[in-house]
Amino acid sequence: MEEKIASSSRPTMHFIRQVMLRSVRGVLNRAGMELTRYEGDLEAAKLKKIFSGLNELAKMERALVPSEEVKFLTFAQRYLHLSKSQILQDLFVLHELGEKEDGYFVEFGATNGIDSSNSYMLEKFYSWNGILAEPGRVWHESLRANRRCKIDHRCVWSQTGQDLEFNQVNEPELSTINAFSGADRYGQYREAGSKYYVETISLNDLLRTHGAPPEIDYMSIDTEGSEYQILSAFDFEKYHVKVITCEHNYTEARDKLFSLLSAKGYVRKFQEFSEVDDWYVKM
Template sequence: MGKGADPDVGRIIMKKFYKSFSVAGFGLLRQRHLEQLEKIEADAIGLLRELAVRHGASISNIKSQLGQDLFALFQLGWKRNGFFVEFGATDGVLLSNTYLLEKDFGWTGILSEPAKVWHNDLQQNRTASLDFDCVWVETGKEMQFSVVEDAELSTLKDYVGSDSHSASRKAALTDTVRTVSLCDLLERHNAPKSIDYLSVDTEGSEYEILRAFDFQRYTVSVITCEHNFMPNREKVHALLVSNGFVRVYEGLSRWDDWYINTQHFNG
């Protein structure tokens, strides 16, 4: 749990997560077990939503798909005036992991989104610093970007077949985008050396981006990273563990992995 988090609530949530593992077991889930697991997860998210409201959140501003915003705030003790980095940000509202943080908790940060279809709405919806380059291993490269009808599934062309959404990208249009490394993105927008929350969702290129990141130059307290159950998931896990992170709440995060920096939370 984060500094300032309610330990009693944390224990309740952990019990629910442990129960979800016992329900799932190690084999294939039966339909009845799936229903039980979904109920347990819904209860845990419901508890976090209640806590968020107690700390000043508006239910209508909770936009994340799996509760990533609630997880980050809970781990950080419902911190106000923190700093986030989110990519890809879409329109800044749809499935956003940082909208709640900005609107109700006074956070600032950086939103990166290379898909042009989102840019106008993103500028209207958010007050955070915006960047329209594509976060990648290096800065200044021009790469092909596949834009699909379900625009939140758009990704670099090299990764269109990297996950379970590959069929949705078969009719993708191609655009050319410029790249920026994560470190250069932070420097470009004068980010603090301590990042409270990093949200990573690039539809396949997450490992390469994080592998190129200098974790000694910038410290990060909480990371959520989409994996879609693809092989790179464990590469990301090994990389983050080697940099002092631990994966938590797998019973809740589903196709995301959620990490906390052990130095921050044990220090």
């Protein structure tokens, strides 16, 4: 396990600024808008004032900022230099599980296993092990080169043994089962994708095939549209998953995922930070 030394080169203000920008982007996304040039679209002076104010509130732990959120922000700033996740998912997991070592993860889609990975930090610095699933051919070689855990190239789906058309696009992180290509605001980027068929495996069979333990510390689900279909077929009685991060991209599936996971005893946390994801903890 590699040394985990907090970086002193990342000022708290920079981190708070990034979190606030994510919150602003989340609001715009829900309104069907995008923030692509931060400094050009928002006045720097106003942003600085907002960040300074939030930072002061965090220091004082006033009621205006819930103490649990303050603790998470403080923790995330401390370990930000280790994170590979796109929007702090790995730090959320680490925070919720008390910096647990030797944990177990399941992540799909895994892309190349490093960039925007929600499990890379856990494997590299905290000696976690687990399963990665990624059907996109563009990622297969790099994924196997980058990670030491178990890897499956089948497409996680509600059923095993189907052949589904997969759409691999120029922005490969947006690749998905073709039936979901137009399900979110990124549909236009998938119109010219390369199509090929992939074999499916259910989440239950994925875990069984690779010998997953009955208690799974963390599950990361980012399949660009099929998340609800996968989880609705999952055996929550056989496997106890402590923390789940699940992409929703502000589609109608978000409410269905919330209803499903709430009924299974999960609580959604930190919506102001999680953007296109929802983060759940089993209570």
